[in-house]
Amino acid sequence: MQExxxxxxxxxxxxxxxxxxxxxxxxxxxILNLSxxxxxxxxxxxxxxxxxxxxxxxxxxxxxxxxFLHGTDETKPRDYxxxxxxxxxxxxxxxxxxxxxxxxxxxxxxxxxKKTAEAExxx
Numbered sequence: 345m346q347e348x349x350x351x352x353x354x355x356x357x358x359x360x361x362x363x364x365x366x367x368x369x370x371x372x373x374x375i376l377n378l379s380x381x382x383x384x385x386x387x388x389x390x391x392x393x394x395x396x397x398x399x400x401x402x403x404x405x406x407x408x409x410x411x412f413l414h415g416t417d418e419t420k421p422r423d424y425x426x427x428x429x430x431x432x433x434x435x436x437x438x439x440x441x442x443x444x445x446x447x448x449x450x451x452x453x454x455x456x457x458k459k460t461a462e463a464e465x466x467x
Contacts, residue, residue: 352389359387
């Protein structure tokens, strides 16, 4: 199971961006339309930022939402199927085979009906 994102880790990432870019807390709080004390609580890791705050931060610093949450800009696809992925893959293959078999059966039935109808006409 994926670890829950720590408020402290997220706060540290946000603070590092602010200091690297030479901003003070009051300026970023103003940009985010937050009080300075509210913004400070986020940086200190006492509270999570809202979704809207993270979006504004990502736009302002030109960092991906992924970077804030995982510390990297990698956006490789994640497999959310968990421990059942092998079973799901096997079921998918089985269903494809069944579909093909049903299609073949349907063709055979159509051919039998056609030959039966032709035989009846010939009588």
